[in-house]
Amino acid sequence: MKKILFVIYQAPGGTIWPNEGFRTAFGMYAEEDLEPEVLLIDQAAITVAQGTEPKDLGLLSIKMVQRYIQKYDTKVYVEKESLEKFQVPDMDEGYVAEVIDRASIQAKLAEYDNVIFM
Amino acid sequence: MFILLKYGPENPAEAWKLQAAKGDDQIVLIQNGVFWAVSEKAALEGKNVAVVKADWLARGYAEEACPFPLVDYTQFVELLEANPKTMS
Numbered sequence: 001m002k003k004i005l006f007v008i009y010q011a012p013g014g015t016i017w018p019n020e021g022f023r024t025a026f027g028m029y030a031e032e033d034l035e036p037e038v039l040l041i042d043q044a045a046i047t048v049a050q051g052t053e054p055k056d057l058g059l060l061s062i063k064m065v066q067r068y069i070q071k072y073d074t075k076v077y078v079e080k081e082s083l084e085k086f087q088v089p090d091m092d093e094g095y096v097a098e099v100i101d102r103a104s105i106q107a108k109l110a111e112y113d114n115v116i117f118m
Numbered sequence: 119m120f121i122l123l124k125y126g127p128e129n130p131a132e133a134w135k136l137q138a139a140k141g142d143d144q145i146v147l148i149q150n151g152v153f154w155a156v157s158e159k160a161a162l163e164g165k166n167v168a169v170v171k172a173d174w175l176a177r178g179y180a181e182e183a184c185p186f187p188l189v190d191y192t193q194f195v196e197l198l199e200a201n202p203k204t205m206s
Contacts, residue, residue: 009131042130106138110119115205117131 003035004028005112011043012062013054018047021118022065022074029072037075037112039105040097045082048097050090066094077105119143120201123151127158135205139165144201146194147186149173159185170194 008021018040025036046052047062055061069076076097083091083099091097109115121143123132132151139145145162147154148170154162155169156179171188175181181188189197198204 007131007134009134041134102134102137109138109205110140110203113203115119117135117206 002113005115007039007117008044009042040078049088119203121145122206124149126150126153
């Protein structure tokens with residue numbers, strides 16, 4: 001089993017990258033021997049905020065990814081330092097995201113065959 | 119692990135990658151990533167760094183001014199093949 005971590009670092013409002021990151025991760029399930037996971041850092045951390053929804057601006061919904069996270073049981077991490085930096089007040093449980101500090105996730109990177117920033 | 123930096127120091131993802139780099143990781147600076155070797159050289163000290171020669175020269179820098187080994191595209195591929203795990 002090949003493990004791939006998709007690291008998303010750009011905001012869901014004004015960029016397409018959080019949607020693209022999740023979409024690409026879900027696409028990995030087409031191959032039986034790939035296990036994708038997603039990490040949200042920097043501005044992308046606001047993705048998990050309860051109130052974040054680009055659809056309200058007439059853009060593509062980000063919350064639409066939640067049903068696929070739950071369907072595929074995709075592991076989602078969000079960096080603690082980024083949540084604090086961007087003052088995310090409350091997390092939407094629909095992302096089933098695990099909060100992890102930077103030192104812990106960086107120590108885990110060796111577990112992955114590929115780490116892809118988007 | 120093979121770590122590719124393609125954006126300059128202003129990019130938060132590249133800084134994050136660099137912070138995560140271990141001593142035995144192979145870091146390669148490509149495209150605007152070469153600016154790390156210019157303005158943030160101290161952040162790379164003690165790390166295993168190579169710079170893509172074509173991108174270094176294309177930005178007006180002299181070959182002898184590069185503080186790290188320069189690699190051509192063939193050597194770039196060899197480094198990539200030598201490190202099956204990647205962060206890019």
